[in-house]
Amino acid sequence: MFEFIYWLLSYVVPFLAVLTVIVFVHEMGHYLVARWNGVAIQTFSIGFGREVIGWNDKHGTRWRISAIPLGGYVRFVGDSNAASVTDADVVANADPELAPRLFANKNVWQRIAVVAAGPIANVILTFVILYALLLGYGRYTIPPVVGEVIAGSVAEAAGLEPGDVIVSVDGYVVRGFEDFQRLVATSPAREVTIELDRGGSAETIVLVPDVAEVEDRFGNMQKIGRIGVSRDVADTDVSLYRPGPVEAIGMTVEEIRFIIQRTAAFLGDFFVGRGDVEQLGGPVKVAKVSGEVATLGIIALINLTALLSLNIGIFNLLPVPMLDGGHLLYYLVEAVRGRPLSMKVQEIGFRFGFALVLALMVFTLFNDTIFAHFGILR
The missing domain is CATH 2.30.42.10 (PDZ domain)
Known part of the structure; x- marks a missing residue:
């Protein structure tokens, strides 16, 4: 029992604390820009699965904390699921008063702004943390x-x-x-x-x-x-x-550019056969790293939050359906063509994206546990 409590406090709690902050900021980016564009929002959820705690605000949005704290989502009225796939029947039969507020009925640039706001919020969080640490501690x-x-x-x-x-x-x-x-x-x-x-x-x-x-x-x-x-x-x-406030802005922007460039180079290695699969990590590895960094103090954990926030923002911009980048790809194609892709094409894309993301999750989980175990044995 003592070992379980130690594991819980050392690894799970720091991991969930870091993940919750990152997810909340990401989803709040989507939420705020959607609200500013008059989109009707059904649910703001931290976590997936069964609701544990929830309440309705004056705008009719359900705020909830769910049982599986490994992500979150903002679901708009007219979405068929948490991935913001449009429910064509709901949109077609919407009340005339509600129809203009449906996400699917907003113009393509408004939809692009709402989708891009999540990753941008992650970048802003990274900037604020790194800038504050640089000014505060040098x-x-x-x-x-x-x-x-x-x-x-x-x-x-x-x-x-x-x-x-x-x-x-x-x-x-x-x-x-x-x-x-x-x-x-x-x-x-x-x-x-x-x-x-x-x-x-x-x-x-x-x-x-x-x-x-x-x-x-x-x-x-x-x-x-x-x-x-x-x-x-x-x-x-x-x-x-200790840099001044203006110099610290440039240093922080350069640090963010460095992280993005090195992350892109790391991912690019896999396309040319140089990538090391053991360096890839999923939830287990992130939890392990969070626990290890937590032993170095709260400042180190805050710094890790900034780095993970930026990496999650980058990952979400990959042009894969199911991710924000996939939605953005659809909307950019729509902006160029002057009309959206057919629902059948989008549905095929979302199925492919779901399979790809699921495969990546399974692989990283397997890599975190099985590969890491045999790596230790070696």
Whole structure:
């Protein structure tokens, strides 16, 4: 019993706390833009399945907390299900007073705005969290000066030398050696471009980091990029840098751009056969990571919330029916054609999307449990 309680408090509670915040913000984005466009909203639900707690507001929307806390949805009047698939019969037979308020009867640009609002809300949440943490706590930094270049390493072959001051990597400004490490580490087996200052002269070096497998503080194995350099060992000063409010905006936007670009590169690896399936994670892995990060303190957990919020926003924009990106694809096609796709075509798309999302969920769950188990045994 004690072990179960410990597991519950250490992994499940942090995971559900993080997920609930992200889902609430995502669905609130859909809800607010729908309300601003006069859409009749039937249900706002955190979780799926049987209702546990619920109430109706003055606009007739049912707010509910459901039994399975692994997502949520906003359902509009005239939808046949929580995925916002239109019920053609309801729309066709709607009361004349209600008809203009049905989501299906809004113009295509209003529908695009409502659907895009969820992922955009996730991006805004990420920005607010990262910006607040940067202003409130600043960041510890070490001058980005190369100390040692390991003989026979990628760095030596590319021409890096001790004393080089790293200016940028792949267009991202390097403010400290920790930036340089992270930019290289997140590019295993991918070409990176390094801009540096060598004795007052600007130099450009292009190299491909080796893939190294390392163990993090929680015992998880991670594949990262390495080039074979260390920082200037004579420079042990660690300084706290606090940007101003305006500079912090630029730094936060750059951080979000970095996360999006590296996430896209990670997904792109699977299309060229370089992807590592063990790096994919579903609910079990996210719960595990949430529990591990929670041990580092509330700030670390808040930072994880920002990162997951952005990744969920990106995932939802994939052009797969059932996801927000699939709806957006349909509406963009409608905007170009001047008329919507037939209900039959949309239905086929939603069935395909459902099968794809379900397959991905099963695979990641299997990957989190079976693959991870045998990975440990290896």
